[in-house]
Amino acid sequence: MSKNTIIIQNLNKFYGNKQALFDINLKIEKGMFGLLGRNGAGKTTLMKTLATLIHKKDGEITVCGVAIENAKEIRKIIGYLPQEFSIYPSMSVREAMDYLGVLSGMNRKERKKRTEILLNQVNLTEHVNKKVKALSGGMKRRLGIAQALLHDPKVLIVDEPTAGLDPEERIHFRNLLSEVAEDRIVILSTHIVGDIEATCENIAILNNGRLLYHGTVDALLTTATGKVFTKIANKSELPKLKKEYSITSMLTLGNQTHIRFLSDSPVSGAVECEPNMEDAYMLYLYHNGATFESVGGER
Amino acid sequence: MFTLFLRESKKVIFSITFLILIAAMLLMALSQDVLDFNDREIEMPFSGQSYGMQTKEIPEIIMPAAITSLYSEYKANSYTAYPIGFYKNVRLSTKEQQQVAEILSMITEISLEELVNSVNTTTHNGDRLIFENGKELASDDGEVMITMPIPNNDSDTVLLVKDELTYEKFKSYMKQVDKLIGGGSNYSKTMLLNFGKVPITYKEAIDSYFMIKDKDHFSGAYARLFSDYLVTVLSILPVFLAITISLKDKRNGIHELIYTRKTSSVKIILTRYISIITAIMISVIIISYISNMSAWSFYDGMKLDYLAPLKYDLGWILPSVMISAAVGMFFTELTNTAIGVAVQGLWWFIDINTGKAEIISGYSLFRLSPRHNSLQYTQAFNDHFNSLIVNRLFFIVLALILVAATILIYEQKRRGRLNGKFKSLIKKTFANMANSKSKSAA
DSSP states (O other), X not given: OGGGOEEEEEEEEEETTEEEXXXXXXXXXXXXXXXXXXXXXXXXXXXXXXTTSSOOSEEEEEETTEETTOHHXXXXXXXXXXXXXXXXXXXXXXXXXXXXXXXXXXXXXXXXXXXXXXXXXXXXXXXXXXXXXXXXXXHHHHHHHHHHHTTOOSEEEEESTTTTOOHHHHHHHHHHHHHHGGGSEEEEEESOHHHHHHHOSEEEEEETTEEEEEEEHHHHHHHTTTOEEEEEEEGGGHHHHHHHSEEEEEEEETTEEEEEEEOSSOOTTOEEOOOOHHHHHHHHHHHTTOOTGGGTOBO | OHHHHHHHHHHHHTSHHHHHHHHHHHHHHHXXXXXXXXXXXXXXXXXXXXXXXXXXXXXXXXXXXXXXXXHHHHHHTOEEEOTTSSOEEEOOOHHXXXXXXXXXXXXXXXXXXXXXXXXHOOBTTBTOEXXXXXXXXXXXXXXXXXXXXXXXXXXXXXXXXXXXXXXXXXXXXXXXXXXXXXXXXXTSHHHHXXXXXXXXXXXXXXXXXXXXXXXXXXXXXXXXXXXXXXXXXXXXXXXXXHHHHHHHHHHTTOHHXXXXXXXXXXXXXXXXXXXXXXXXXXXXXXHHHHHHHHHHGGGTTSOOXXXXXXXXXXXXXXXXXXXXXXXXXXXXXXXXXXXXXXXXHHXXXXXXXXXXXGOSSBOOTTOSSOBXXXXXXXXXXXXXXXXXXXXXXXXXXXXXXXXXXXXHHHHHHHTTSSTTHHHHHHHHHHHHHHXXXXXHHO
């Protein structure tokens, strides 16, 4: 079982005197795994630790049965797409794939075959001779995924891949990740709830270096059941509602405003509704010490 | 590894820094007339012509000439020195002047009192100095007669070298004088030899010609002179290329992508290093052959060493290229900055300037750019050949040690250790320096 699993036990990480990760315990199995958290939550630190780019202070990590200390073996089985993906701008898409394939120890035949398959999969075949500097942001990200999958890794680590992409590109990218997650572990780190909601069954929430939640999306949604309400309010009511409840969305139509808010108990005049991932995530952060304003809500 | 080598070489060859390096090499060769030896045929000397001057370690010539110079500088209290190769006029304190006077009195027949007095008195003939009347000196082969000047009148100061003064003792006194001046003076160990100027004899000239003909097979002499000039630029330029290549990953944000690949740090760093060295050396070899071939037509029917340029490129220039590139890679990986330029630049600057004192057979152990600034002196080259070998091997070993250290640093960085630590240390150091400067200014 551990051959297809990432096990993280009691992981701590310090930057000087500042602790970035606090006693993290996680088990990640095959498929898409979402790592959700605000900027600065420690997601990138955790992802980089898994990618052998950061030295852990203490704790244990095994990736598909290989201890993280064995960096040489880990590098053979992971593919990594960093938050800021870039490559030599003067290289063409084909040259970039070929260069990284060489660094992955692939022979010429393998490189050629995998490059063709992957560029086709990420819809870059017609741009194969284009210089990297001439690619759009979305194309670059797709090239990033292609390069990370080049040596057919068992684990794909993708750090904030959709930031800055337009909605169409984002959907395309999410679908792509779901496809490749069929036969490997894909860890997707993001602060965008929609990305996780659309693709992951299992997630973890990190906040200030601490693991707040680890489980399925459904279980997380269950925790918010009965705590999300909607109400149509007059403009004059808004200040009072904002003061009393945590509002997750507002839609103004004429004189009336449709509001969606969180409350631990039923509210008169408000209708209980099905929680979505964003509601559940914000409620979870709020219940674990984050101020509502700090996670983007209104109060 | 070969595939990676080809990819890395492509990065090197198509970089602007590499093109600048080639241009600088060509410029150096052109400006020093070693790209085309069209008008520099080495001809067999014939009897009766002038064959130029040479320096020889003949105590009977060196001692009086050096003492003359010292006395003159002492009187003016104006000493010439080249501490790091640059001209410096040194003025000594009264106490130091007294010490120089004491040394002069110990090596000449002039009393200390007379010397001290002479500083403040000027004869109507100025500072004319005369040695033993009419003494004649001869070089080893008996051909050169050097007649010392005879005093015209009583007012000339006559400096007689003490009879009991040995050359060894004289050198030790000169060493003391050099120390008083602060080093790099005309009386330092290497500069002292320059007082031994004697004309080249016909026999020496003809011997030199046959050494070039039989040992260098002509082409060797040209290759040596070419290397002498090129090594001076190739002791510094590769550092720029190495830094450009090493910083390229970070600048393009690709370093993490490379860190997570399977290829080992040994392979990545070694391949890069070898591709830098190979690209430079192939260019050097091409240019050196262009240079050398320009002289081949002078020697139709004579035996030439067609491999001479290659031998000198690899034996003479390569170690300097290796160390320069290794310094660049090492400091770039260590600090993530281009500080290697400053390190290598300072080393190179001092080396080039101190090397001016030994431009023929200058192969001391730490000499970054070995010098042999002449088509002649094959004998001197042969005499010091072992020193050259030791020097070159020393730099190859040092370069390989630095490359090994670079590999270790690179692997640590791949694992998230060391990253930025030295960069912040450098920043802190500079900030502290700036602070202390502003404090002292305040």
